[in-house]
Amino acid sequence: xxxxxxxxxxxxxxxxxxxHIEGSLEPELMFALAQRNGIKLPYASVDxxxxxxxxxxxxxxxxLYYAGAAVxxxxxxxxDLTMAYIQRALADNVRHVELFFDPQTHTSRxxxxxxxxxxxARALRQAKEEHQxxxxxxxxxxxxxxxxxxLNTLAAALPLREEYADLWNGIGLDSAEVGNPPEKFAExxxxxxxxxxxxxxxxGEEGPPAYIHSALNILKIERIDHGVRAxxxxxxxxxxxxxxMPLTVCPLSNLKLCVVxxxxxxxxxxxxxxxxxxxxxxxxxxxxxGYINSNFIASAQALELNREELTQLAKNSFCAxxxxxxxxxxxxxxxxxxxxxxx
Ligand code: ADE
Ligand code: ZN
Numbered sequence: 001x002x003x004x005x006x007x008x009x010x011x012x013x014x015x016x017x018x019x020h021i022e023g024s025l026e027p028e029l030m031f032a033l034a035q036r037n038g039i040k041l042p043y044a045s046v047d048x049x050x051x052x053x054x055x056x057x058x059x060x061x062x063x064l065y066y067a068g069a070a071v072x073x074x075x076x077x078x079x080d081l082t083m084a085y086i087q088r089a090l091a092d093n094v095r096h097v098e099l100f101f102d103p104q105t106h107t108s109r110x111x112x113x114x115x116x117x118x119x120x121a122r123a124l125r126q127a128k129e130e131h132q133x134x135x136x137x138x139x140x141x142x143x144x145x146x147x148x149x150x151l152n153t154l155a156a157a158l159p160l161r162e163e164y165a166d167l168w169n170g171i172g173l174d175s176a177e178v179g180n181p182p183e184k185f186a187e188x189x190x191x192x193x194x195x196x197x198x199x200x201x202x203x204g205e206e207g208p209p210a211y212i213h214s215a216l217n218i219l220k221i222e223r224i225d226h227g228v229r230a231x232x233x234x235x236x237x238x239x240x241x242x243x244x245m246p247l248t249v250c251p252l253s254n255l256k257l258c259v260v261x262x263x264x265x266x267x268x269x270x271x272x273x274x275x276x277x278x279x280x281x282x283x284x285x286x287x288x289x290g291y292i293n294s295n296f297i298a299s300a301q302a303l304e305l306n307r308e309e310l311t312q313l314a315k316n317s318f319c320a321x322x323x324x325x326x327x328x329x330x331x332x333x334x335x336x337x338x339x340x341x342x343x
Contacts, residue, residue: 015096015317018248023284024085033071078119096134138170143180173201182215209233246320253283263302
């Protein structure tokens with residue numbers, strides 16, 4: 001890639017809408033937290049951890065991801081994790097993140113819901129204060145668990161809603177997709193909807209287009225996480241273009257989890273050129289080999305994205321966010337000025 005396009009991406013203001021905070025746990029921090037909390041890891045070194053990140057599909061990743069999250073125990077651990085991500089995001093010129101967190105991964109190990117919220121929120125509030133960095137939290141249900149478990153998780157989190165009203169505004173659905181269709185969570189999403197939360201769900205990552213249909217029609221989601229398998233359904237594609245329903249696409253994740261064999265075969269550029277509202281995101285950057293700018297750069301390289309297309313992707317990231325119209329306008333203006341200055 002020429003240096004200019006690389007630099008253009010580096011400085012491009014952008015939002016990240018698909019980021020699992022537990023997936024930003026770098027092996028170095030994993031080791032440091034394990035030591036701090038007296039936990040024995042099944043790895044001898046950071047290099048050994050990285051060497052284990054050779055996945056064949058989503059489940060092979062999730063097994064390691066949930067095991068790694070066991071080092072997160074205290075409020076300070078969740079703060080350190082979140083602050084480390086924010087530093088990387090700031091370096092990549094991310095202005096706004098809507099981060100996912102999986103409370104069930106932690107409450108099932110005896111960690112209090114309040115501990116998870118407090119650590120993540122302290123880092124986001126500090127970053128707002130010190131860097132005008134904007135952040136929101138999307139609580140995700142683990143779809144391999146039951147809907148009753150999800151309902152109990154929502155009930156356990158709701159008493160914290162007021163305390164975190166500035167941050168927690170969304171509900172999502174993640175973990176093992178195939179065999180756990182969106183409709184399994186119809187009741188808990190209806191409840192979250194009635195409470196006024198924004199709704200998103202992973203759909204069409206490994207699962208069929210039918211899962212995207214049910215996430216849209218039954219769960220009433222406002223954004224599709226991944227959604228790359230939408231391309232197999234022409235009518236669905238037409239609807240996604242017409243409605244400008246956003247897709248949070250994660251190219252390096254798709255590559256690492258063998259959703260695509262080669263980034264050059266990724267449908268991100270085809271979908272963008274067909275007029276879908278697609279965005280680029282990092283998913284679990286510590287596990288998939290790169291933060292958001294690495295995803296932009298690898299995609300630009302593999303798919304020959306030009307400056308206009310990269311600008312559209314950044315624009316989509318702001319438009320597809322759940323931020324206020326005022327904030328969106330500020331970021332879009334900043335983006336326009338940035339692009340103007342490159343002419
Ligand atoms: N949890 C973390 N990353 C995920 C992904 N890519 N798909 C589903 N669940 C996840
Ligand atoms: Zn994800």
